[in-house]
Amino acid sequence: MTYPRNVMRPSQEWRILKVLQTPAPENVQLCPACPHPGKNLPEDWHDAPQAKHWLYALFVAINANFRLKRRDVSKDKVDPSLGDGWAYFVKHKDYKTYVKEHTSAVQEKSTCASHNAVNMADTKSNHGLATTGVGTINCARHNMKRGNGVGDLQKGERYVNMDYLFFSTLRGISLDVLNISYDIACQWHKKLWVCMDSLPSVMHLNHPNMAITFFIPKFHLPAHIMECQTRFSWNLIPGVGRTDGEAPECGWANINPVTLSTKEMGPGARWDTLDDHFGDWNWKKVVQVGSMMLHKVEEALPECRACQEDLRELELVIILEKPSFLAEWKIQLEEWEQD
Numbered sequence: 001m002t003y004p005r006n007v008m009r010p011s012q013e014w015r016i017l018k019v020l021q022t023p024a025p026e027n028v029q030l031c032p033a034c035p036h037p038g039k040n041l042p043e044d045w046h047d048a049p050q051a052k053h054w055l056y057a058l059f060v061a062i063n064a065n066f067r068l069k070r071r072d073v074s075k076d077k078v079d080p081s082l083g084d085g086w087a088y089f090v091k092h093k094d095y096k097t098y099v100k101e102h103t104s105a106v107q108e109k110s111t112c113a114s115h116n117a118v119n120m121a122d123t124k125s126n127h128g129l130a131t132t133g134v135g136t137i138n139c140a141r142h143n144m145k146r147g148n149g150v151g152d153l154q155k156g157e158r159y160v161n162m163d164y165l166f167f168s169t170l171r172g173i174s175l176d177v178l179n180i181s182y183d184i185a186c187q188w189h190k191k192l193w194v195c196m197d198s199l200p201s202v203m204h205l206n207h208p209n210m211a212i213t214f215f216i217p218k219f220h221l222p223a224h225i226m227e228c229q230t231r232f233s234w235n236l237i238p239g240v241g242r243t244d245g246e247a248p249e250c251g252w253a254n255i256n257p258v259t260l261s262t263k264e265m266g267p268g269a270r271w272d273t274l275d276d277h278f279g280d281w282n283w284k285k286v287v288q289v290g291s292m293m294l295h296k297v298e299e300a301l302p303e304c305r306a307c308q309e310d311l312r313e314l315e316l317v318i319i320l321e322k323p324s325f326l327a328e329w330k331i332q333l334e335e336w337e338q339d
């Protein structure tokens with residue numbers, strides 16, 4: 001159904017007024033379960049012993065959606081966003097300028113399995129399209145969109161776009177443990193810090209003083225070479241619980257029904273409409289997070305007890321067979337985890 005222009009304009013204005021009702025300065029629905037110093041962490045969280053720092057880790061997941069296209073109609077000047085950079089999308093002009101200036105950089109081919117996202121990033125057809133999709137950064141454990149972590153793609157999933165979005169959403173964070181999930185993390189992380197230097201200094205992370213770990217989401221990992229399957233596995237690194245890292249994939253089913261209408265919109269109307277839908281998704285998450293966490297705890301506790309019981313039985317068998325082996329085994333395991 002096509003609405004007349006005198007209905008569409010007020011609806012866009014109404015959406016932006018709703019964004020402004022969200023608590024400033026972020027204008028986004030923050031994830032209440034992720035760590036926010038000064039908001040939901042103890043004052044002395046920074047002084048926690050090293051062994052407890054995993055408690056204050058931020059988990060982010062990176063992904064792209066190629067259904068959220070936009071036809072090449074209208075222009076930014078004719079149809080600007082009414083809230084440019086106020087919520088989930090990045091500030092468009094700065095982002096566009098950066099991508100344009102760095103678009104000639106040739107993307108290194110994958111040395112892992114043949115990843116289309118890496119090798120075909122520059123070849124994806126954009127005929128008749130102003131935007132081929134969006135890249136996003138979510139919180140990986142609760143699947144909420146992060147502020148200033150969404151941006152349009154002009155071709156495939158190029159590093160230049162994803163780097164900007166990643167550093168944009170993490171601007172100003174003061175946490176020191178960061179776990180990053182990305183299905184091409186094994187390739188993308190290699191030149192990440194070199195790329196960071198080409199971004200404005202306000203977007204830089206103090207990475208030498210942070211514990212940053214790269215992961216590949218669990219469903220995607222078996223397609224990688226064996227080296228990646230040990231190095232980037234959520235199953236083999238301590239302090240990350242049972243995270244699967246697949247969060248953004250689960251949210252696309254919610255946003256994809258709007259792709260048919262937003263594909264035909266001018267740039268500003270589309271940005272503001274999508275921002276509104278991302279805000280709605282986050283708001284529903286905020287409302288449900290309490291019952292969701294309770295449900296997870298209720299499922300996890302009996303499973304945890306069952307695993308502890310299995311381990312106890314195994315250790316008992318080892319003690320009966322060869323008592324010294326159990327102590328050796330624990331030392332080896334801890335050494336391997338520390339490495």
Ligand SMILES: [Zn+2]
Binds near residue numbers: 031033141142143144
């Ligand atoms: Zn979260």
Ligand SMILES: [Zn+2]
Binds near residue numbers: 112113187225228
């Ligand atoms: Zn790999």
